[in-house]
Amino acid sequence: MIIRKKEHWFRMLFVWHGSVLPKLLPRLLALFLLSLGIVYLHGNILSYKVPLNPAPLTLFGFVLALFLGFRNSASYERFWEGRKLWGAQLNITRSLVRQALTLVNVNTDKATVMEFVQLLTACTYALKHQLRGTDPAEDLRQRLTEAQFQLVEQDRYKPIVITRLLGEWVQHAKLENRIDSIQQARFDENLDRIADVIGGCERIASTPIPYSYRVLLHRTVYIYCFLLPFGLVDSLSWLTPFIVVFIAYTFVAFEAIADEIEDPFGTDTNDLALGSMCEMIETTLLELAGKRTEITPKNTHGFID
Numbered sequence: 001m002i003i004r005k006k007e008h009w010f011r012m013l014f015v016w017h018g019s020v021l022p023k024l025l026p027r028l029l030a031l032f033l034l035s036l037g038i039v040y041l042h043g044n045i046l047s048y049k050v051p052l053n054p055a056p057l058t059l060f061g062f063v064l065a066l067f068l069g070f071r072n073s074a075s076y077e078r079f080w081e082g083r084k085l086w087g088a089q090l091n092i093t094r095s096l097v098r099q100a101l102t103l104v105n106v107n108t109d110k111a112t113v114m115e116f117v118q119l120l121t122a123c124t125y126a127l128k129h130q131l132r133g134t135d136p137a138e139d140l141r142q143r144l145t146e147a148q149f150q151l152v153e154q155d156r157y158k159p160i161v162i163t164r165l166l167g168e169w170v171q172h173a174k175l176e177n178r179i180d181s182i183q184q185a186r187f188d189e190n191l192d193r194i195a196d197v198i199g200g201c202e203r204i205a206s207t208p209i210p211y212s213y214r215v216l217l218h219r220t221v222y223i224y225c226f227l228l229p230f231g232l233v234d235s236l237s238w239l240t241p242f243i244v245v246f247i248a249y250t251f252v253a254f255e256a257i258a259d260e261i262e263d264p265f266g267t268d269t270n271d272l273a274l275g276s277m278c279e280m281i282e283t284t285l286l287e288l289a290g291k292r293t294e295i296t297p298k299n300t301h302g303f304i305d
Contacts, residue, residue, distance in 0.1 A: 015123040017269070024249065031248050035229040035241035052231040057224075061247070065223055068254045071209075071217055075258040078204055082264035082272055085200045089127070090281050092193045093120045096166075097288045099187060105178040110290075117289050118143045119166050126158040127198055128274040131205050131265035159198045163191055163296040205265055214259075221251050275305040 016022065043050050056158045100116045122143040136158060141149055148165060155161045170187040173179045179187070225248040232240045278296035286293050 123162040
């Protein structure tokens with residue numbers, strides 16, 4: 001994720017890192033060369049003059065811009081919903097640790113509470129790895145006992161399995177009379193909310209925007225960009241390649257941004273910083289439990305994972 005301080009308007013014109021422009025340069029160069037060829041041939045293909053004028057292209061471009069706006073709105077809605085779910089994960093885990101510290105019998109061994117904290121952080125890291133399709137073994141080994149790790153190692157959906165271990169911790173606390181039935185119900189409510197967060201993230205990750213819709217919009221954008229030089233060559237002449245590239249950049253960049261943020265849990269530069277969120281959740285839970293941790297300064301003016 002790109003985190004930057006507010007830039008001066010002029011410097012923003014030349015921002016490179018975090019922009020989709022590097023990905024688009026080959027396509028824009030191809031359009032520029034195509035436009036040059038069309039200008040050189042005066043809009044003719046095999047001695048046939050392509051009869052296009054700017055009026056229908058203007059109308060079509062307006063309609064295309066509306067569809068791109070809807071596409072970007074749908075993608076940003078998925079991005080923002082993912083961010084809200086991870087914000088909920090932070091709040092729920094904080095509540096659970098507070099409950100473990102204040103509702104459970106004061107004579108409870110501190111190591112028992114720390115086991116609960118480590119299970120919560122392990123669940124959070126497991127969710128990150130599941131959403132990104134990466135191997136969680138290293139992060140889980142650091143936060144689970146060997147017996148707990150062996151229980152979840154072969155499971156496909158590790159976060160939800162770890163919620164079972166959290167439920168067993170609460171059950172043992174009840175059996176040992178360290179909490180009563182009402183307090184157990186309070187714990188279960190928050191564990192259900194964690195399951196809702198996991199399910200919400202899985203829903204976003206496993207349900208992309210319909211492929212046929214993406215293909216239609218993608219084809220339409222590029223057909224429009226390829227036809228644009230034929231409609232402008234008579235009125236703009238040698239300025240045509242530059243105007244075409246500028247207009248094409250706007251349309252193609254909107255499509256590229258929508259594709260990038262459609263899956264908010266990926267590793268693109270504009271996706272959610274799940275790694276930093278996991279570290280922040282772990283740090284705040286450990287501090288709640290009375291264990292101070294060394295805070296690594298974060299880069300607040302660039303890319304964070």
